[in-house]
Amino acid sequence: MHNDDHNEGQHAVTRRHVVSGSLGLTAALAAGAVGATGTAPAGKRPVPVAGTFLWGTASSAHQIEGNNVNSDFWLAETVKPTLFREPSGDACDSYHRYEEDAALAAGLGFNAHRFGIEWARIEPEPGRFSEAELDHYVRVLESCHKHGLAPMVTLSHWTVPRWFAARGGFENAESPAQFERFAKKVAERLGPLMSAATTFNECNIGRLAQFLFHLDTPEAKAGVKAMLDACAKASGSDRFANVLLGDLAKSEANMVEAHRRAVAALKAGPGDFPVGLTISMQAIEGVGDSNKASAVADLLYGPWLDAAKVCDFVGVQTYTRIRVGTEGPLPPPDGAEKTGAGYEFYPQAVGNTVRFAAERIGKPIYVTENGIATDDDTRRVAYIDGALNALQKAKADGIDIRGYFHWSLLDNFEWTAGYSQKFGLVAVDRKTFVRTPKPSARHLGGIAKQRRSL
Template sequence: MADVSRRVLIAAAAIAAPMLQAAAAPAKRTRKAPPGFLWGTAISAYQSEGNNTNSDAWLMENIQPSMFKERSGDACDSYHRYKEDFALAARLGFNCYRLGIEWARIEPSEGRFSNAELDHYARMLTACRAHGLRPIVTFNHFTTPLWFAMRGGFEAADSPDLFARYCGRAAQHLGGVMHMATTFNEANIQLLVHLFPAFSAGIPKAREAIAAAARATNSPRFSRLAYADPAIVTPIMQEAHRRGYDAIKAVRPSLPVGITLTTQDIQGPPEIAAQYRDRLYGGWADVARSHADFFGVQTYTRFSVDANGFVPPPKGAEMTGAGYEFYPQALANTIRWAHAAIGKPIYVTESGIATDDDTRRIAFIDQALDGVRQCLDEGIPVHSYLYWSLLDNFEWTSGYGPHFGLVSVDRETFARKAKPSAMHLGAIARGNRL
């Protein structure tokens, strides 16, 4: 705790203590969670750190035409305020913290690694552990260094080698402080974007922005991960994961390394739903079976399909602030799918809701946790529940409008304020009951 300042601890206590005293342990949770169960939150580096000027996403925010509603700017300033975030998460009652490291900071130009940035992340992970939080580290969360995007991103045939080199260097410097790691966040994101109408509607605008980025950088091969051609990028990313996994294991053999996918619940006639799942997961289940120590489920909603394609949500269905259906029951269904299809230990690495009505966030959390309990009762090995996200942060092309956080962030002062949902989930975590 020596590296944690008195000011940070006092500030975190002032934020959380009065509300924690008022928060009673939620009722009706009598099932003890399994030994070692991880309770926490997830966040990405780019969405919270701020001023990641060497990233492909930063360029995409600032060119015209842009596909972003607003710029990330300082974000939550977590690059500097990470100790405050850790102190708050620990005070709430969590025992782990999923976060990312930024490739664009660590390797700002091709083949040139920044020891200063690696040392920054080492201090960060050490502080995380000092607060009693086990760090789960994501090596890539959608963004890449600008130089990497300019040469074709994950559409370039040699990109798996470059990704593996980065993974090995980062693991050598940081792996000893990590609790667990994942190579990619939602490695199948491009399949989701191109498959579901709610996301694919943005592809024409994205292509215009990518063309503008190519012109601005004089790089005709410019590529942005989420909007890359799935037929090209999927097999290359699968190889990048395999090589990244091997590179991490080569220097940190005992570090558990897994993968996360976007695992939305697809409902409909069994054969048709299975076809859509095959399209969404695109062979990633096979990759996870051979090159993952665990599998991260990341579920937010359901999608319904029939013989004619996608079916709109039922009339009158509650919709979240992110524009999709309020359906926390989806989590149990995707856990069941992952257990049957992959058979590895399952961690819920993201589950959350965008809403300005915190009572609905509490309801979402409760119903999602009911599903986790049901899966455990069925004998499925579920080892965590990580809510997205600790903070209201930068939600990519949607800007700062959608609020997923358990904690609000003042856009001018960066002051953190825990919401009732933070105390609610924190009380559940402290009780370690589902």
């Protein structure tokens, strides 16, 4: 491990519950994945060149890699009491099976791959970086290039190192400098292989969770406090903060500053790739006169729409809509179909959110997550078709959409819901880890193969 700790003093629920320029060419050339003519070396598939629409799937490190023992979520899953239905355990064993997953995605027809790197693995103790783990992620990126997948890398997909959470997480005033230090190390080792990067996944998830799931009620506060107190005790600390369940009044300004510093660190290179931010954007639809849709939008996004303006692109992550009346959010209409995650089946929502992002942020757009939890794969196919139809209409109207990443390639660990929700295009046997593509995988992959754009 490499120790940078001497610098530190100087800077002293579930996901669904709760560029200028396209990607690929510069990073591929830097990595040696394609030659100057755009032809791939023997045995390699060319990474998509500039101007190519990106078709891919999205994932997060903690949800697929397995045994992420140094992370805050691993501890929260295993203490008592816990809000988690079950621990993540081996997840999909993608830490060892990343080559298989890249080959699977490419074989289905995708040309891009969005995934996370795990801060808790790379910096398991403050200022001590694991060269072995950095080498591991180099191999993951090289595998993407080998299979012709433009890699879009997420620095933090909700999880943080256990030591970071035990110091107060992003509630700690030192957190922006600590995240910046991590971003610099990532750029130094992985930058030349990256086609794009994002700082935070769903940076506004804490706002969404509080709004939709009433985390300010006495019962919710008691449950969260009991779990985080147990985590603090297990860490030998008097505090333990979590991105999903933390105190926004203490953490959000630090997260915005951490994002700003990380963007600058990534842009400083090495490597030459666009940097973005992904935001949870559910379609907010006002119902009736004097509805509160505008106020709800302000509440859900806070400072993050402005924070995204320092980026090269914005990642829009949409699953459903939120109907808002004169008193606040409304339930789905009577008889509305519900997904396995309990929200309304409403694939056309993504057409509204990309328009909103274009208007409010003014940057190129990648749909970095979109999908459905269901045990009925025919409904996943219907959802995909409805979402792509809405995106086609938005693109025809001039919205600058550069790519579509479906959530998710694999059925994976879905936070407090455990393995009960199936978002994957590919089923994963929980004991053997055998991957079995569903009809929806071949459906979306076939679309990706046939289309250069939406």
